[in-house]
Amino acid sequence: MLIPTLPKNDSTLLPRDAFVYDLLAIRPDLRARALRLTRDDAHADDLVQDAIERALRCREQFVPGTNLRSWAQTIVFSVFVSGYRRRRREREAMKILGVDPCAWTQPEAEGPALPMSELPPRMRRAVEALPQGFRQVLLMVDVGENSYRDVADHLGIPIGTVMSRLHRARRQLAAALGDQERLAA
Numbered sequence: 001m002l003i004p005t006l007p008k009n010d011s012t013l014l015p016r017d018a019f020v021y022d023l024l025a026i027r028p029d030l031r032a033r034a035l036r037l038t039r040d041d042a043h044a045d046d047l048v049q050d051a052i053e054r055a056l057r058c059r060e061q062f063v064p065g066t067n068l069r070s071w072a073q074t075i076v077f078s079v080f081v082s083g084y085r086r087r088r089r090e091r092e093a094m095k096i097l098g099v100d101p102c103a104w105t106q107p108e109a110e111g112p113a114l115p116m117s118e119l120p121p122r123m124r125r126a127v128e129a130l131p132q133g134f135r136q137v138l139l140m141v142d143v144g145e146n147s148y149r150d151v152a153d154h155l156g157i158p159i160g161t162v163m164s165r166l167h168r169a170r171r172q173l174a175a176a177l178g179d180q181e182r183l184a185a
Contacts, residue, residue: 019059019062019068022068023056026068027052029073030052030072030073030076031045031048033073033076033077034047034051034076034080037080047076047079047080048076050079050083051072051076051079054075054078055071055072055075126173126176130172130173134165134166134168134172135169136155137155137166137169138165138166138170141166142166148162148163148166
């Protein structure tokens with residue numbers, strides 16, 4: 001999508017939309033910000049184009065009377081960060097696929113053998129009833145006393161996924177043990 005430029009000294013060409021006109025008027029500021037982020041002319045131009053496109057798509061979120069320049073520069077930064085994260089994920093995926101082309105078609109790796117025998121029988125049954133991904137993280141962190149980072153590195157998943165799975169596993173385990181206690185009473 002090519003972004004039009006503002007007409008120079010031609011009062012006969014009035015933009016239909018003040019938002020578009022104001023957005024295009026701050027384009028040099030947006031490009032300066034993009035250039036500071038990317039340090040490359042071509043990438044900065046692409047970044048500004050993507051940011052203006054997003055601003056036009058999300059224009060109903062802009063509150064008239066507030067600072068359009070600040071709002072648009074936030075969009076430039078957001079688009080830059082999103083692109084950076086996407087490229088990092090792609091590099092990591094290519095690195096994994098370079099080593100093992102079938103990495104995404106293989107089932108999730110089992111964790112190291114952990115001392116389930118140390119758990120009481122009722123707890124062991126409740127843990128075994130958890131979904132495999134949740135059970136694996138729960139055992140590695142709570143029973144195996146591994147750090148979140150170690151578990152994330154071992155399983156090849158983000159640390160946030162480890163924390164999320166652990167939270168859900170603990171919640172499901174608590175619910176299962178609570179139900180068992182009510183049934184036993």
